Amino acid sequence: MKETWSKLRKQPLFMPILMLILVLLINLFKDPGFFSIAVKNGVLYGRLIDVLNRGSEIAILAVGQTLVIAVSAGTDISVGSVMALAASGGCMVLAGYGNTSVTGIVAPIAVGVIVGLLFGLGSGCINGLMVSKLKIQPMVATLIFFTAARAIGLLLCNNQIIYIRYEPYKYLGNFLPHVPIPTPILVTILIIIIAQLVLKRTSLEMYIQSVGINNRASRICGINSDMICFICYAICGLCAGAAGMIASSRIYSADSNNIGLNYEMYSILAVALGGNSLAGGKFNMAGSIVGAYTIQAIMTTLLALGVSTDQSPVFMAILVILIVVIQSPVFKKWMEERRVRRAEAGKEAA
Amino acid sequence: MKKKVLAVVLGSMMAMSLAACGSSGDAAATSAGASTAETAEATSTPADANVASVAEAISDAEAGPINKGDTITIGFSQVGHESDWRTASTNSVKAAFSKENGFDLQFVDCDNDSEKQLESVRNFIQQQVDYIIIDPIVSTGWDTVLTEAQDAEIPVIVIDRTIDDSDKYVAWIGTETKNEGLAAGAWLKEYAKAKGIDELNILVISGTTGSSAQIGRTTGFDQYVESEKWNKLDEQTGDFTQDGGQKVMESYCKSYEGQFNVVVCQNDNEAFGAIDAMKAAGVSYGVDGDVIVISFDACKAGQQMVMDGDINADFQCNPLQGPDCAKIVADLAAGKDVQKQTFMAEPWYAHDDTVKQVSYKNAAGKDVTEDMIVVTQDIVDAGY
Known part of the structure; x- marks a missing residue:
């Protein structure tokens, strides 16, 4: 028993999952109804579903952000803005330039979604070029899109919010007909599976880690490190595009000012909460995804507890600090030493 | 004719300003001359920031009638x-x-x-x-x-x-958001009476905390909550966005399942989100539903939803400040005094004529009675 426990504790995913469970347990005190899941109107309904559903964007962003952090020891801070850009681009194509509210669409939905994804991919490629070829520091390189992407989105939307009041456009962010699971959850699962296949089947994961650990050594070994770095940023941009289209479909509009607001921070935080080092190198994608849902669990919990939305960032900060401290090596070492001392004291007493 | 009047007005302003410059010192007068010359040459060089701007403003304005292209x-x-x-x-x-x-x-x-x-x-x-x-x-x-x-x-x-x-x-043009809150309260009181609803359990999705629209609408509406002893269950902010309204309502639907019969959204975008969330949770809302939906702003899409019966009443916050602004600019250009505060006219909309008029004591302390306008297709077409 004790052995399995200590083996379990050594698992890299142990801490992130424990933290997620602890956050969810906060709700037991206030309202156990938090954990009930029902089927209403033929769809799944409950706060846990909300966490999974609303956390989709952060989880998708975390997939890309993990790779970027691993390969370049830097962060892509443009993802939130790129979400808005992708949403604006996609909606612009669907509604036709200059229209603010349409009930029908001028291009097939697939075209709109693909255009949105291409906007994301394009931004990611430009970020990647700047970081890998021009050797600009990641934060500075992505700062350009952090500030510019929303503005470009506004230009695409003629400075307005474009509404697409067309039922099928809502599918991506809500429910497909006769499917009880929110579409964003399905999309997230799909993206995670694709990412895993690409990483494992093409040994991209190994390349990314080796470039992240030592860029020069990897190059000498024959890995095209610039290309690997570029690919990671491109994937991150693509993920941001996908998250942007989901966020846009939820509200069937392109709100360039508010879509993805602060999401770059959430995505970075998700990677950190997942137990990944922001210094690059080895990474654990599953940890980042658990981290993403932890963040959403905190936000949903605060809403459920009735903490006013203005004060919730403070509570969120406190919880995040606690989680980060508990996971920090210094704290872990301290706990370990305490355990050893206790054990010794126990022996002496015996 | 118009141009002549303008020329006279501007001419007199010019004279006054020159007189002012004369008394304020030589430097100002010289620079006034210089900048007038510049404008007369129709150059668009921006004047030095130090140049006395009375003269500058006047010379710019004066250039209007002289160079016909100037604006x-x-x-x-x-x-x-x-x-x-x-x-x-x-x-x-x-x-x-x-x-x-x-x-x-x-x-x-x-x-x-x-x-x-x-x-x-x-x-x-x-x-x-x-x-x-x-x-x-x-x-x-x-x-x-x-x-x-x-x-x-x-x-x-x-x-x-x-x-x-x-x-x-020189002037402020806008709306008294507290009146909107008061009118909403007065309407809800009458509507509940007409429909025979005794107990009102209210959920509020407020706007961006601290914005004047949020403060005004909340204080106005809360006066009625207090005086009528309504039960306000909760108030959280949706930041005036659709996504915000949807998130808050999603949470409300679970926390207060079956306990509420009024939802007040402090703008239309929040109402769209809230309605989507209620739809997803299987809560019936609007004119034929269990939950009364009140919204503010009354934009075109909002009015459409009032007409369709998804929103019971919508209290417009008139956004069309343009004409009033233009009037003030014209008055200022003509050298007239302008009012420091201009309140724009604001219509209130409802789905039906259950409540024909609302009476309340407005923010200025005056008792007013205003019509509730039933939304028709014409109104929606003319909306913004």
């Missing part, structure tokens, strides 16, 4: 475009100060960034525009920059939101 430049610093309402406000001002009307409007969308807004206003001052229109993102921190504008003799017109820590603007 009145106006700097407009807008909050952003977070909602349809804001877009309507922007479009209204843009239309009022169009090129065809003889204006050059410099529009800055500040994306809800108050630093950017201050910077944009400073830019306008540097460019020596003739008038500045501001829709302030925050109500404080304005005194310094407004003093700069005053020193540069550029009249500042404030629209929609208010400025609390400075009175160095």
Whole structure:
């Protein structure tokens, strides 16, 4: 028993999952109804579903952000803005330039979604070029899109919010007909599976880690490190595009000012909460995804507890600090030493 | 005819300003001469910031009748475009100060960034525009920059939101949001009476905390909550966005399942989100449903939903400040005094005529009775 426990504790995913469970347990005190899941109107309904559903964007962003952090020891801070850009681009194509509210669409939905994804991919490629070829520091390189992407989105939307009041456009962010699971959850699962296949089947994961650990050594070994770095940023941009289209479909509009607001921070935080080092190198994608849902669990919990939305960032900060401290090596070492001392004291007493 | 009148007016202003310059010192008078000369040559070189701006403003204005192509430049610093309402406000001002009307409007969308807004206003001052229109993102921190504008003799017109820590603007045009809250309360009281609903359990999705619309609507409505002893279950902010309204309502539907029968959304975008969330949770709402939905702003899409019966009543916050702004600019150009505060007319909309009129004591302490307008297709078509 004790052995399995200590083996379990050594698992890299142990801490992130424990933290997620602890956050969810906060709700037991206030309202156990938090954990009930029902089927209403033929769809799944409950706060846990909300966490999974609303956390989709952060989880998708975390997939890309993990790779970027691993390969370049830097962060892509443009993802939130790129979400808005992708949403604006996609909606612009669907509604036709200059229209603010349409009930029908001028291009097939697939075209709109693909255009949105291409906007994301394009931004990611430009970020990647700047970081890998021009050797600009990641934060500075992505700062350009952090500030510019929303503005470009506004230009695409003629400075307005474009509404697409067309039922099928809502599918991506809500429910497909006769499917009880929110579409964003399905999309997230799909993206995670694709990412895993690409990483494992093409040994991209190994390349990314080796470039992240030592860029020069990897190059000498024959890995095209610039290309690997570029690919990671491109994937991150693509993920941001996908998250942007989901966020846009939820509200069937392109709100360039508010879509993805602060999401770059959430995505970075998700990677950190997942137990990944922001210094690059080895990474654990599953940890980042658990981290993403932890963040959403905190936000949903605060809403459920009735903490006013203005004060919730403070509570969120406190919880995040606690989680980060508990996971920090210094704290872990301290706990370990305490355990050893206790054990010794126990022996002496015996 | 118009041009002649304008010429006379401007001429007299010129004379007055020259007299003022004369008394204030030689330097000012010289620079006035210099800048007039510059404008007469029809160069667009921006005048030195140090140049006495009385003279500058006048010479710019004076250039109008002389060089027929010259226009009145106006700097407009807008909050952003977070909602349809804001877009309507922007479009209204843009239309009022169009090129065809003889204006050059410099529009800055500040994306809800108050630093950017201050910077944009400073830019306008540097460019020596003739008038500045501001829709302030925050109500404080304005005194310094407004003093700069005053020193540069550029009249500042404030629209929609208010400025609390400075009175160095010539006019404010907007709405009394507290009246909207009061009218909503008065309507709900009458509506509940007419429908025989005894107990009102209210959920509020408020706007961005601290914005004047949120404060006004909350205080107005809360007066009725208190006096009528209604039960306000909760109030959380949806930040005036659809996503915000949807998230908050999603949570409300679970926390207060079956316990509420009124939802008050402080703008239409929040109402759209809230309605989507209620639909998903299987809560029946609107005219034929269990939950009364009250919204504010009454944009075109909002009015449509009132007509369809999804929203019971919608209290418009009139966004069309453009014509009023244009009137004030015309008055100022003519040297007339303008009112420091202009409240725009605001209509209230409802799905049906269950409640025909609302009576309440407005924010100014006056008893008023106003009509509830039943939304028809014509109204929706004319909406913003």
